[in-house]
Amino acid sequence: MSALTDRSWVEISSTALKHNLSTIRRNVPKRTGILAVVKANAYGHGVEWIARQSTLNGVSWFGVANVVEALELRQFRRREPIILLSAVLPAEMPEAVRNDFVIAISSLEEAQRLARVARKLHRKARVHFAVDIGMGRLGMWHEEAVAHLTAISLLDDLHLEGIFTHFPCADDDPPMTRHQWRDFDRVCSEFPQLLVHAANSPALLSKNPLLKNSKLVRAGIALYGAGPTRASEKLLRPLLTWKSRITHIDHVPAGRTISYGSTYRLKRPETHAIVSVGYADGYHRLLSNKADVLINGKRCPIRGRVTMDQIIVDASHAGPIQIGDEVVLIGKQGREEITANELATLAQTISYEIFTSIGKRVTRYYQ
Ligand SMILES: *Cc1c(COP(=O)(O)O)cnc(C)c1O
8 A cells, every 4th residue: 555665644545435425415315415625635635536536426516715726626627516615815706707616705795896807707707695694704694695695696797506604613502503504594595596505514414404405515524534523423434544654663761851842751661663753744743742653553652742753652562563664643553543533632623623734745545
């Protein structure tokens, strides 16, 4: 799979992606389409491969963050619609219109600006109207949305195709999300001709009855199998295993200190494995003295601070080790598993940031 010279790499599983897509499909109403959210290089997994595998498994739409990502995706996905999930800068509008990307619009004013750009290009801009139900990031607040939408629907140079919203706490506040979903549904019911989408990963797994009013669900983290909640984690399979190698072994006596800042002092002698990964690869420095890695299927704790290119782990209880041995940072080895969520908790973040932090130096392998 990997080359012996690889110092840090990820292995990405097509079986897991298939499994997650069929889990998503089973959890949403029959005719609901799946929009794969592939922003930020498919949450660090590699957009080209994820996009191709997703279409082979029934994904019909894609979502990205901006025009640059959309242009990259368009090179290998010619047919599927691509929606830009952040506001488009005025300077990006011509490129977005020329390429028929779906543009999220938050106000009448923004729609008018876009309509002027489209008219100059003798094209219609493809538009989804964003409704804000409590995120405060994109869209018109739901109380004012109907008035704006009515005016926007009269603009000739736009093709007003859809309406959508985004939930701020679908993962940790289902009652609030149900309330927000009703606010959104009230706006949608005034415009029955529009294509509706609302659910992100936690919402699409929530079995909310209003799901049936959506044409699409937008699947991000669920696709990648990290599970937005503990319960959903059981339904999904992580796509990604992150590995590295032992580059050096050190037998260290009691009393010595380890790594920058000398934050770890040995109480008894330990066998240390130096592993070729660091914060420059996206292995967070907040994991210093906290996270474990797997060697020979055993948990080995990190000693001292994570450095730019290397970490030091206590492999005293891992059995025989050799230079070049594989080390698992995220994933399974033997009976043990380290999940992205486990590292995220230790680094005071979420799995999304763990994935999107995995750096350029880390080779991606697909299987
Ligand atoms: C990123 C994003 C998603 C995907 O969210 P997940 O929690 O990963 O499913 C969906 N919709 C919008 C608007 C987004 O920005």
